[in-house]
Amino acid sequence: MSDTDSFAQILRRGLWHENPGLVQLLGLCPLLAVSNTLVNGLGLGLATILVICATNVLVSACRRWLHDDFRLPVFVLIIATFVTSVELLCRAFWFDLHLALGIFLPLIVTNCVILGRAEAFASRQRVSAALADGLAHGLGFAAVLIALGGLRELVGQGSLLAGAELLFGPVGRGWSLELVPQSGGLLLAALPPGAFIGLAVLIAARNALTRRRANAGRVTAAAADS
């Protein structure tokens, strides 16, 4: 990691090469627990992006005054304070949103992606790079949450975006798609095993895509040689 990293590189790393959900397999506890519908995944994804960006910026801003022996407790303090403040503010000002996100918000503390980025990146980099890194990893994590949530909702309940009004207000009521009406769907996908199987499918898809890309690169290189 050098200071020559462009924002594009930082973004690509967080979203694809070092994706927290699919490559680093970090933060699986909240990822598997709340990815049963697309809206739940989106809600946790948004809250995670907010906390990871704020934590990265603060850690980066304070990095000069941190001592190696004491930095981890300081990171944990910062993360816990942010999550608690966000939860309190949410309960006071966006109570309906809190009713929808209520159980996810405290779960963000358990997300080791945030601690991992604070430790591995933000504590060594300037503030702007730390913000980009937080955004990249937050978006990467949210993308997996949304994909897994959508997959499980589609297979498990035959719908998409059910309950969107909890997150977006009455406007979201019309967004719900009942793709396979009254089917009930494949229950397994909605239950905890469905989370593991769904995540495995996503990881396999990502690996296949990476391999195909690598092969394509090799073929192009070989063609150029001959």
Place this chain on the structure above:
Amino acid sequence: MNAHDTQRTTSRRGGALMLIVAAVAAAALLATVNRFTAPRIADNIAAEQLRSLRAVLTPGSFDNAPHRDVITVHDPELLGSDESLPIYRARSGIQPVAAVLTVVAPNGYAGRIRLLVAVGIDGEVKGVRVAEHRETPGLGDRIEARKSGWILGFRGLRTEEPTTDAWTLDRDGGAFDRLTGATITSRAVLGAVRNAVLYFSAHRAEIFPATTESVPLNGAPPSRADNMNPSASNQDSMLAIPSSPHSIAKIHRHPPQDPA
């Protein structure tokens, strides 16, 4: 600024000091946020409570603030929980209208199901909503009003109806439609609602004590006490029923408050 400024100049002592400073700052920030948000959060919770009570009560039938007119009762057998549970009282003027009981169905498919059951003064179910559950998504969670209309089917049920019909699932030979694929959940909710109505019928006089009425009725004939089937017209005599001596409930009374 470059990546090599990661070399830390802070001493161990300075690092420890930084941890203390961070802890104090975090505590101060949280205390401030908490002080600033606490009143709004309390208001929001009260409003949410009122909203959930409005969902089970008949609109326009009451004019008090039922979420502030609370008694706490304890009856593990009929209410399904070892805890003391709140009963909210809806009134219109001085007339009792309905009681909203908090009951627990201990035998759900995935554990306890917490319900709000509104029982009218006439013993009729006014509305039921699920307050908390962990039933299977897509199957048992259709007890939620926003997922299906099943829970609305309790409206209008009374304990006087033949037990074998209205209060029994179709699967068990009764007339109450179960949720397809969620028989255990349906049975648990049905049983809990029925127990709530039975509890209300047995403890009506304690939930709405006659002493809160402006018209004291002395010397009501004892035979009236057995009349558990009052209609709206003989409400007054019904309210004079003395507390049954074999009451299994422990009722803590809070003074009823005037509507806000």
